[in-house]
Amino acid sequence: MQITFDLNGRTTTLTVAPSDLLSDVLRDGLGLTGTHIGCDTSQCGTCLVHLDGRSVKSCTLLAASVDGHAVTTIEGIARGATLHPMQQAFHDHHALQCGFCTPGMIMSAIDFAKRHPAPTEAQVRSWLEGNLCRCTGYVNIIRAVLAGAAAMQEETVA
Known part of the structure; x- marks a missing residue:
């Protein structure tokens, strides 16, 4: 078809x-x-x-x-050579190790940040329950999602 x-x-x-x-x-x-x-x-x-x-x-x-x-x-999701704010946040906060889960985490986090422009850490943790990372703790991932959401909100306001 x-x-x-x-x-x-x-x-x-x-x-x-x-x-x-x-x-x-x-x-x-x-x-x-x-x-x-x-x-x-x-x-x-x-x-x-x-x-x-x-x-x-x-x-x-x-x-x-x-x-x-x-x-x-x-x-x-990038704009030419400029990373999406969530991608940049993952880079800045070292929110990956092997990188296998990273694309799915970023895509999930972008959707989450659009729904929750000013999320709490608890909201991020709850949202990411459907994304598994086998090589690192979620501390830097959560920091990245919070920073990425803030950056996305700043873009929206500007």
């Missing part, structure tokens, strides 16, 4: 099988390898992308279901 959707700001048309998962189409079909596959059971959050601005786990989403919608991957 043929689908057409907005992918990182560009109209994309491609043919998919009815059973194709969005994560597989992004990685294998379109070469967008920032969307990671960690568990195939929607538990870890490494496959998070935005669907019409909301974070979704692409490893359990059929590619056909994005027909007519907007999908944003980690590759689509």
